[in-house]
Amino acid sequence: MDLPIIVGIDGSEPSLRAVDWAADEAALRGAGLRLVYASLWERYEGACLAHDLGKPSEEVMAQDIVDTAERRAHRRQPGVKVTTDLLPEEPEYALVRESRTALAVVVGCRGRSGLTETLLGSVSVMVAGHAHCPVIVLRGSHDNQARSGVRGRILLGVGEKPAGTAAVRFAVEEALLRGVPLEAVRAWRRPVHETTGHPLIVGEPAHLYEQHAVEALEEALRDVPEGLQVQRRTVEARARDALLAASREADLLVVGARRRHGHFGLQLGRVTHGVLHHAACPVAVVPEPA
Known part of the structure; x- marks a missing residue:
């Protein structure tokens, strides 16, 4: 089985930079690219539905995030096969589970407020500490550009x-x-x-x-x-x-x-x-x- 490179995305600039980096890595290795957005949107939205699509509003937002990341991956590396998924669970647990069938997992560095360049978010640390495959955390070059x-x-x-x-x-x-x-x-x-x-x-x-x-x-x-x-x-x-x-x-x-x-x-x-x-x-x- 050909294993993909998985990217955890959340719509932030660091996660989009991770998409760029992972797309380059997938091209180098001749691997597929899998974009994963995980969130417990139903915990916060409950039965509130988006009027037009009949879905929880955060699920609609999540689809927009995934679509944006997919377009970005295609622009970066047109020859790489890209798949996407929306998972209704905490991102750290989803990515650790996904790592069982991945060549590598790539995540962006997302800190808090003015500490973005020095502190990692809990998702990055959790995934790096428990994944079953290599985890690449995008450090450095905090300008939303992948610099391969x-x-x-x-x-x-x-x-x-x-x-x-x-x-x-x-x-x-x-x-x-x-x-x-x-x-x-x-x-x-x-x-x-x-x-x-x-x-x-x-x-x-x-x-x-x-x-x-x-x-x-x-x-x-x-x-x-x-x-x-x-x-x-x-x-x-x-x-x-x-x-x-x-x-x-x-x-x-x-x-x-x-x-x-x-x-x-x-x-x-x-x-x-x-x-x-x-x-x-x-x-x-x-x-x-x-």
Whole structure:
């Protein structure tokens, strides 16, 4: 079965930018595009019907939103097959369920009032934390424009268990599809109790921790196909800070998120949560088995 790329839409400018980005991604992958609007309109409208169409007024509005998004997707990528759906349920739950049969889910970054550029809406966080497929959250370029391939690199955050992970495979695939280099970043820090002490032994622990970071990068990238340009970088810093700095020069930041079976809380680590809220480029959160 050919899986589609799903976009959560709500009529906002960020969600329309997500339609643009997802349409480009669908064209790259030869995939279909599915536009989903989910809302519990009947909770608020009850039996109040729109006079002309005999439907709840928010359902009429929802159809207008979907139609607008569909036209925009066709203009962006005329060759991509587009389907739409209206779902009478909370958007976060609808998108997580839809993610079971999706190649990826794309959502726009929608903050509140003057905090749009720094805070994510609850839907984006919920979907990124529970989806069964990669979730791309559109960060950066807050001008309602999708900017595919502007900086010409995919950024990968290499974590504690990188070898053969879904995040590594996704990042490699994105770089190959776009024909751009992959930059893999591994942050490292020496323990606080080893940052001071006798001047003759302070340098040695730092060297060892950096070497461990280098080895982690090599392990993560051992199966990268020949022909892909890879830039390996170790940084002495908090992982969140290192990735946020590097995101200013990337088209997409890819990070993994471990899924813990039987755990119903938010399944995003501190690093992933931090980059989702503050990265300067779109962020792809790729689920990893525990």
